[in-house]
Amino acid sequence: MDTVRLGRSGLKISRLGLGAMGFGDKSWRSWVLDLDQSRAVFRRAIEAGINFIDTCDYYSAGVSEEIVGALVAEHGNRAELVIATKVGNPMGRDANARGFSRKHIIDAAERSLRRLRTDHIDIYQTHIWDPTTNLEEMTEAFDHLVRSGKVLYAGITDMPFWQFATAYFHTVRNGLARFVSVQNHYNLLWREDERELLPFCRAQGIGLIPYSPMARGFLCGRTRRLDPSRTERAKTDDFTYKLYGRPADEAVVERVTELAAARGLSPAQVALAWVLHQPGVTAPIIGATQPAHVDQAIDALTVRLSAEEQRILQEPYMPRR
Numbered sequence: 009m010d011t012v013r014l015g016r017s018g019l020k021i022s023r024l025g026l027g028a029m030g031f032g033d034k035s036w037r038s039w040v041l042d043l044d045q046s047r048a049v050f051r052r053a054i055e056a057g058i059n060f061i062d063t064c065d066y067y068s069a070g071v072s073e074e075i076v077g078a079l080v081a082e083h084g085n086r087a088e089l090v091i092a093t094k095v096g097n098p099m100g101r102d103a104n105a106r107g108f109s110r111k112h113i114i115d116a117a118e119r120s121l122r123r124l125r126t127d128h129i130d131i132y133q134t135h136i137w138d139p140t141t142n143l144e145e146m147t148e149a150f151d152h153l154v155r156s157g158k159v160l161y162a163g164i165t166d167m168p169f170w171q172f173a174t175a176y177f178h179t180v181r182n183g184l185a186r187f188v189s190v191q192n193h194y195n196l197l198w199r200e201d202e203r204e205l206l207p208f209c210r211a212q213g214i215g216l217i218p219y220s221p222m223a224r225g226f227l228c229g230r231t232r233r234l235d236p237s238r239t240e241r242a243k244t245d246d247f248t249y250k251l252y253g254r255p256a257d258e259a260v261v262e263r264v265t266e267l268a269a270a271r272g273l274s275p276a277q278v279a280l281a282w283v284l285h286q287p288g289v290t291a292p293i294i295g296a297t298q299p300a301h302v303d304q305a306i307d308a309l310t311v312r313l314s315a316e317e318q319r320i321l322q323e324p325y326m327p328r329r
Contacts, residue, residue: 015215017188022057025291028076030295056306059090065097097135132159136166143175147179191218194206206288217290278311280308
C-alpha cells in the first residue's frame with residue numbers, strides 16, 4: 009500500500025486509516041468487537057500495509073484504546089505504526105473531565121497513553137466540539153504536549169470553521185505546534201466542508217483524513233439497509249438516520265448503486281473511491297468490523313472514476329441549510 013505525507017508534515021501514513029470505534033465493549037454499542045474479534049480485523053489491516061490506526065478515549069469508555077494498545081503490543085513494532093486518538097468528550101461526571109481546558113487535555117493524554125501502552129501519541133486530536141472553548145488555552149496545551157514528546161502531532165475533528173481558523177493562526181503567530189490534520193465528516197451525502205474548510209486545508213497544507221466515507225453504511229445501498237440479515241450496526245445505528253435520509257440522499261445512493269453495478273463493484277467501493285479522488289484528501293478512515301471490509305476497501309484504492317462518473321455521482325446532492 010502507498011504511503012503519503014500528512015499535509016505538509018513529514019509524517020507518512022497509509023492511504024487508508026483503520027478506525028477503531030468498532031473495537032471495544034458491546035455494552036457501549038452492540039455492534040462493536042471485543043479483543044478477540046478485533047484481532048482478525050487489525051491483523052488483516054496491518055498485513056495489507058495500513059499503518060494508521062485511529063481511536064478515541066470516548067469509544068467504549070476507554071476500552072477501544074485498551075484493545076488498540078493490546079493489539080499493537082502483540083504486533084511487536086510500535087515504531088511502524090501511526091496511532092491517533094482524540095480528547096474532548098465526557099470521560100466522567102467531574103466538570104473538568106471533558107472539553108478542552110489545559111487540565112483536561114493533559115490529564116486525558118496521560119490516561120490515553122496508559123491505555124494505549126505507549127510513551128507517545130502520534131496524532132492527538134480534538135473530538136466533539138465545545139463552542140465555549142478558550143482557543144488560546146487549548147492550543148497552548150497541545151503545544152505543551154508536543155514539546156514534552158508525549159504527542160508528536162496535533163489535529164482536530166469537526167469544529168466550526170471560523171474557530172479552527174482562529175486556533176490555527178494563533179499557533180502560527182505564536183510559534184506553537186500547528187495542527188497538521190483535520191478529521192472531518194465527508195462523503196457523497198455530506199459535502200458541506202467543500203465551501204470553506206477543504207479549500208483552507210489545501211491552502212495551508214493541512215492533511216485531510218475524513219471519517220464516514222461510506223456514510224455509516226448508508227451509501228452501501230438501499231437493499232443492504234432493508235435486508236433482514238444486514239449487519240448488527242446497520243440494524244442498531246439509529247444515528248445514521250439523524251444524518252442521512254433526505255430524498256436527495258436517496259437519489260445519490262441510486263447513482264452510486266447504478267454505477268457500481270455497471271462497473272462490477274460494490275456501492276461501498278464506489279463511495280470510498282469518490283472520497284479518495286477528492287483533492288487534498290490524504291487518507292479516509294474506514295470502520296471495518298470484518299476482515300472482508302478491509303479487503304474491499306483496499307480494492308477501492310485501484311478504482312479510477314472518470315470526471316463524468318464523478319459528475320453523475322455528485323449531481324443530485326443538495327446542500328444543507
